[in-house]
Amino acid sequence: MDHGLTPVHPYVPNSAPATKRAMLDVIGVDSVEALFFSIPAALRMDRPLNLPAALVAEPDLERHMQRILAKNRPTTDVISFLGSGCYPHHVPAVCDEINRRAEFLTAYAGEPYEDHGKWQALFEYTSLMAELLEMDVVNVPTYDGYQAAATALRMAGRITGRSRVIVAQTIAAGKRQKIGTFLAGALDIQYVAIRPDTGHVYAEDVAALLDSQTAAVFLETPNVYGVIEQEAAGIAELAHANGSLLVCSTDPLSLGFMTAPAAWGADIVCGDIQSLGLGMHYGGATGGFIATHDDERFVFEYPSRLFGLAPTRVDGELGFCDVAYERTSLAMREEGIEWVGTAAALWGITAGAYLALMGPAGMTQLGDTIASRTRYSMSALDELDGIEVLHSGSAHWREFAVRYQGRSASDVNAALLERGIYGGASALDVLGTGTGGSPEHLDGVAIYCVTELHSPADIDQLVCALKDILK
Known part of the structure; x- marks a missing residue:
């Protein structure tokens, strides 16, 4: 009878069959498989992982990783107004x-x-x-x-x-x-x-x-x-x-x-x-x-x-x-x-x-800078036709939401990316639609992030690009 005790793995502790059997006996479980009974069968994989052949030399691995990493597009290559959990702040x-x-x-x-x-x-x-x-x-x-x-x-x-x-x-x-x-x-x-x-x-x-x-x-x-x-x-x-x-x-x-x-x-x-x-x-x-x-x-x-x-x-x-x-x-x-x-x-x-380097005065200056640039961005975007800045009467810091009239956030973001700008994150992606999601209609809503790294010129460039896209 297969109790899920094989094979022995050279890098996994306690993988020898006798050791596994002793551990299962102590906790009163017949097999390793029995530990996963609560996971629905539809979510279990009943076949080996579809992995490529092993690489036999370190240079092969380096080339493989370089090809994968070359697909990345750093946010530093463009102006990025993405936030929603991971924010572009200066790293001393x-x-x-x-x-x-x-x-x-x-x-x-x-x-x-x-x-x-x-x-x-x-x-x-x-x-x-x-x-x-x-x-x-x-x-x-x-x-x-x-x-x-x-x-x-x-x-x-x-x-x-x-x-x-x-x-x-x-x-x-x-x-x-x-x-x-x-x-x-x-x-x-x-x-x-x-x-x-x-x-x-x-x-x-x-x-x-x-x-x-x-x-x-x-x-x-x-x-x-x-x-x-x-x-x-x-x-x-x-x-x-x-x-x-x-x-x-x-x-x-x-x-x-x-x-x-x-x-x-x-x-x-x-x-x-x-x-x-x-x-x-x-x-x-x-x-x-x-x-x-x-x-x-x-x-x-x-x-x-x-x-x-x-x-x-x-x-x-x-x-x-x-x-x-x-x-x-x-x-x-x-x-x-x-x-x-x-x-x-x-x-x-x-x-x-970071905190020791910034000190109280540095933190205050940074917080004020982000707040003022956030409000500057909101005011500038609110002047454009085809866009509504949401919650404009409320105090904001670093992020704010806009609604595009008759356009989806993904369509606007695709057009912005062609102009070298990452637009605000789609509110549908950020908030989702499950239990406890926003009661607002999120289609066409984007959440913009503005930090100390966004100069007034960057914000003006965003405004010009949106003016052209939404005309």
Whole structure:
């Protein structure tokens, strides 16, 4: 009888048949195949992978990879107004220099015997983030902001002991799917719609959904349309009066311009650090952060590693160490609240270098620059025939939405690309059409991104191109 125990793989641990059999016996499973019974048959592959013949020499592999990479078209070859999760911000040379250093070059946070300053670097990152976020505790980065958002909501459910969360619809489809998957079986989700005229969530709409089982309200600001939530403080007050938490997703770079969510009542702040010197690498790099106040109820719900200071055996000396390590799955194993594994520690160190380089004045200047260029772009596009700037009366940062009259976003983008411009991302692609999607009609809607790298001349070139395309 085939128990799925063969073959032995030279690079896969524990692949010997006897070892596999012993592991299956311990967990009480007859075969490896039985572990996958919950996956529908239609989703399983019942044939070997269709792979080409193996390459026998390194030069062959180099040529093969060069041919594949030659198909890429970098955004630096054109003017790009794409954003929606991966943003074209300036990456100082020092960021790349630091994250390539041998003592840092790994995704792992490390252990004391091979730390070589990595724990101090991560402590500096979390300290700088805490100052920016006006919070006390920040984790070693998770894979991305999507995971951070989902984890923050699970934390809220455990802290409150309640069974439901209210989530604003103004999030990307990928984030919505991640939250839905990660909360499945643990927390129910109810979505609150935006008001189409302003693009943000209203407190009275949230109030209508709050009840005794609401663990948290989730807001994102700036949201997927680049709109800054105007009633966030009021929503936080309503949530707290109901015994619920307020979880806020934000881009830390925006806090050089916006008030930190903690200042208006957010209990858990999360997001992605991609904009903090990480750059654009085929959709990344990314790293998710979670931040809270120094409250034991919150600290012991963090699944990921935390770093702090502690006295050593030498009087007056301090060392960098794991904080509340006993709450992690590394210490608790299967009793852990969530699994701790590969992180994005290298990107945390990189973001720390970026924040240290920028400083408070640099962050403020950068935030103001992006805000002013965003508004300049909105005003310029609003003058064109055949285009409507959505939510123009609301405050924006970095992104804004437009509607093309009688044209699809994909058609306009194809015409822009012929002129050397990547246009705004199609709102249909960003938001999707599934449960919790935008209530607005998204056909013909595009979401534009403007950063410090977009000069007024770049914006004027976009305006001229759209004027020609839409005439």
